[in-house]
Amino acid sequence: MTVLDQRLSEEPAVVLNGPRTVGKSTLLHRLADRLGRSVIDCDDPATRAAVRSDPGRFAGGPSPVLIDEYQHVPELLDAIKAELNRDLSPGRYVLAGSTRYATVPQAGQALTGRVDLMDVLPLSQAEIDGQAGDFLVHRLLGDEGMPSGSTPSVTSRDEYARRITSGGMPVALRRPPGKSRSRWFANYVELVIDRDVVELSRVRQREMLPRLLSVLAARSGQVLNVAATAEAVGMEKTSAENYIRLLEAVFLVQRLPAWGTTLGSRVTRQPKSHLVDAGVMAWLTGLTPEKIAKNDPSTLTEYGHLVETFAVGEILKQVSWWDGPVSVGHFRTAAAEEVDLVLERDDGAVIAFEIKAGTRVARSDLAGIRALRERIGDRLIASVVLYTGALTFTYEDGTVVMPLDALWTNQP
Structure with a gap:
């Protein structure tokens, strides 16, 4: 709760943004219990109708006003804007939503410059293991050095295969691997498409969305070619x-933009696409620990x-x-x-x-890091290769090769 408390002490409105079922509502209700407030749950049809009929009434309660799944009643944002025009004190609103804030109708013009976005993402491996402390990404961003x-x-x-195919969705992790968990993923994808996507836009080819998502899952981690x-x-x-x-918009897919497009004409400008949760991706592509263990070449490519x-998801969670x-x-x-993945701090320092x-x-695996270093020189303050081997070692150019689990285990 400390990060949220800090944001509430500084910002008039905080939006908890993330996929369904990752814990936004739980976080909101814990805050409500601690502060003696109630949560306005717009996912409930009766509450939604009441809020829609008189959004100003619900936006005007004692601070902080706590609203869950606010995207169902976008008119609320105009009512909140009117309240903030009168009083911009910190900690007035906490909103939680399963749709990206920028895609909600009226969001762009309503609270520009008055809202702080907090990503609430699927559980990281550190959270699953109950680990706390100084993790790799924070050490590098804070110039604390490599463990x-x-x-x-x-x-x-x-x-590794078990962790990676399980993903980080809390409800899925409570299901045993196999048919029960598979049913949950199927129901989850159907729910998000049928409720959240359709609410955002009139989709004429709804039946194409699962097929499109499956293709994006099969191409996750690759440069996004929309035409193909x-x-x-x-x-x-x-x-x-x-x-x-x-x-x-509903946190099934995320684009990773091209970085360094000003470094020359021969740098790719196309984004990559990734599924937000590796467990959802594994289910969509049919990858299981048992299938991976068979070492079939096509399976290993997937x-x-x-x-x-x-790994990109784990790093981005720590960045958030x-x-x-x-x-x-x-x-x-x-x-x-x-x-x-490239991270750039506001002082221009870069981590690869x-x-x-x-x-x-192998040394040939460092070609991309070498090409990046040639273009930005000393701005590259750390370069890391994460792999599924056991040992940590350093190449002569300073690139550190580390086990993938260094992302969630504390090392000296």
């Missing part, structure tokens, strides 16, 4: 672009993309906890030299992450 990695990792290949994706689904390009934006999506601006993106040249699903890292 020594003197203790070899004990995470096995099978354990549309062709694979059997849609027009403009329709596919619009539908991809809808899937982004698993490589899944590992990248998983960092109290400071961080730009994120991927770097790729026309010669296909790439860095999977390359992700490998294998247990070995």
Whole structure:
């Protein structure tokens, strides 16, 4: 609760933004219990109707006013704006929503400059394990240096596969692996598409959305080619672009923008796409620990993309906890030299992450990091390759190779 408390002490309105079922409502109700407030739940049809009939009444309660699934009644934002025009004191509103704030009708013009967005994402591995402390991404962003990695990792290949295919959705994790969890993922995707996507926009080809999501899952971790994706689904390009934006709006898909586009004409300007949760991606692509263990080459290729999506998600979760601006993106040249994830602090310092699903890292795997270093020099303050091997070691250029579990285990 400390990050939220800090934001409430500084900002008049805070929006908790993230996928369904990740814990936004739980966080809101805990805050309500602690402060002796009630939560206005717009997911409830009767409450929604009452709020829609008189949004000003519900926006005018004692601070903080706590509203869950506010996107169902976008008229609330105008009522909140009117209240904030009279009083911009910190801590007046906490809103929670399962639709990206910028995509909600009226959001853009209503509270510009008056709302602080907090991402509430699927559980990280550290949260699942109950770990707390100084994690790798925060150490690098804070110039605390790289952990020594003197203790070899004990995470096995099978354990990585189990963690990665499970993802971070709390309700799914409470289900046993297998049919029960698979049913949950199927119901979750159907619910989000049928309720949240359809509420956002009149979708003429609703039946195409699951097919489009499956194609995006199969291409997660790759440069987004909308035309090729549309062709694979059997849609027009403009329709596919619009539908991809809808899937982004409900936190099923996220784009990772191209980074470094000002560094030269030979730097790719296209974004990558990733599924927000690796568990959803694994279910959509049919990847299970048992299937991965068979070492079929085509399965291992798919698993490589899944590992990248998983690791990018873990890093971005830690970035979302960092109290400071961080730009994120991927770097790729026309010669296909790439860095999977680039973080840039507001002082221009850059941290590069390359992700490998294998247990070995060769010098050739550093081509993207070398290309990035050639272009930005000393701005690159840390370069890390995460892999599923056990040992930590450093190449002569300073690139550190670390076990993937360094993202969620505390090391000296």
